[in-house]
Amino acid sequence: MIARTLAGGALADLDRDDVAQNPVKISVHDLNMYYGNVRALHGITMDIKERAVTALIGPSGCGKSTFLRTLNRMNDTIPGARIEGIVTIDGVNIYAPDVNVAALRRMVGMVFQKQNPFPKSVFDNVAYGPRLHGITDRAFLEHRVEESLKKSALWDEVKDRLHTSAMQLSGGQQQRLCIARVLAVNPEIILMDEPASALDPLSTAKIEELIHQLRKHYTIVIVTHNMQQAARVSDYTAYFYMGSLVEFGETKGIFTNPEKKETEDYITGRFG
């Protein structure tokens, strides 16, 4: 009922094939995360399905970005950050001592809130990942770049300017370039931290459409502050509050019939 007023007809339009049958891709069990002595995540337990979009929502500072970064171990780069608990991807604990973090991050790509292309050409941006891993064959790189730009729905706009600076693209194009850059390393999971929050409505719509396309092949976890966006693009929604996971379930359910009152208050904007 709430969702219909919120997202209009968008929910109904989405051709949601049944993702409930999909296997679990990421499994988080009793995850605590600390910045120094400050606890930022409290015993998070959740299973994230393969080839589905999971949205993380919640008020500012509730730990969405923190949680997202535990999934590709970007928290490792923050001094004083420490975790307890288990995160498995395809059944492998990614915090086990013998895990190759670089390989993990290749498998779990990340798109940031603020588009951050390198000050290099469009081509070199997308080729960055493959080159890191030793690929120098020009034909292969060209193929990979084209394929990635097509998947990120940017190819038509940049195919004639592959060798000009990525800095000359618009903000929305830069963000899709960042997605292409991630796709070029063949990830299985893509983490997105408010990927459209700095963009205009048209660019946002493009990113949402893109997420909808990518969802068929990738497991996507997206942080968003935009309830309509969460309702439009995601299959599952997780509501975080002050470092805890308050409610997690199918987006349809969360938005039409939330179990907890806090969740309902938040998604209807009656929060705080």
Add this chain to the structure above:
Amino acid sequence: MSHAIPLRISQLIKPRTRLEEIFLDILVRIFALIPIGALSFIMFKIIQKGAGVITWEFLTQPPLDGMTHGGIFPCIFGTFAITLLMILMALPLGVAAAIYLVEFAGPGLFFRITRAAVNNLAGVPSIVFGLFGVGFFILFVGRNLDKVLQTGLLFGQPCMLWAAATLAVLVLPVIIVSTEEALNAVPQSQRAASLALGATKWQTIWRVVLPQARGGILTGAILSISRGAGETAPILFTGCAYFLPRLPVTKLFGVIPMINPFDQFMELSYHIFIMATQSLDAVKTLPIQYGTTLVLIAMTFLLNLAAISFRVHFRKKMGTVSV
């Protein structure tokens, strides 16, 4: 109504304050003129007296007749050679130290000590570097190398190698500080993007951070060259020669000509110093002194100009980076 407010404000201001302000205003302007005046005076004098001396012969001939005639080519060559050696030693060391400080060191005690050492190194008088060069490089490192390698007296004597090494220590802080600034100017989001794509820390530094810091590092390198090229005290005891009839060159494997780091050398600023203080007839050599000074200043000036234009160029480029 509209003019009422300014009127009231002018009544509030005490006339004395206004006079004071005018006076202070004039005073700071005069103070600001002092460096301009000093620089203009020096430049005018040097160009006036030195320009006439500079001829093709002056730039390409060695000193003749007890250094009262001829040119200063060996000094120009020596200055180039020693600054080249200096930067070859100082740049990798300085950049490595800055990479450590910015990319690796945590905010601990060791970091603070290193930082303090760099800052204090920048404040050490250059003559102290000269003495340090003798004591450390020649007598300690050099003599011990000779002992260990059985090379007689090769390393344990003043030569271009140790003079360049001394200068390298002198300019190290310049390179470290400017490299640190350049590295810090690279947004964290750039590092994050690279790491998130599966790059290691070193790959990120090498492929993302250093290319973006290149402009700042180059600027620092040029500034340090212009700083080092004019220094006399550090090379005074460590390798420069009063007069050397030959250029400090040798042939590698008997064929490839190269700078001989084990030779002594003549150098521009030292040449000016000895011409002014110890030449047989200081008045007679005055034009040579002015000419030499002009060449040295022109070199330094050109280097500074290059550094500034680099900085402007890269700042423009960086401006489009951090949207």
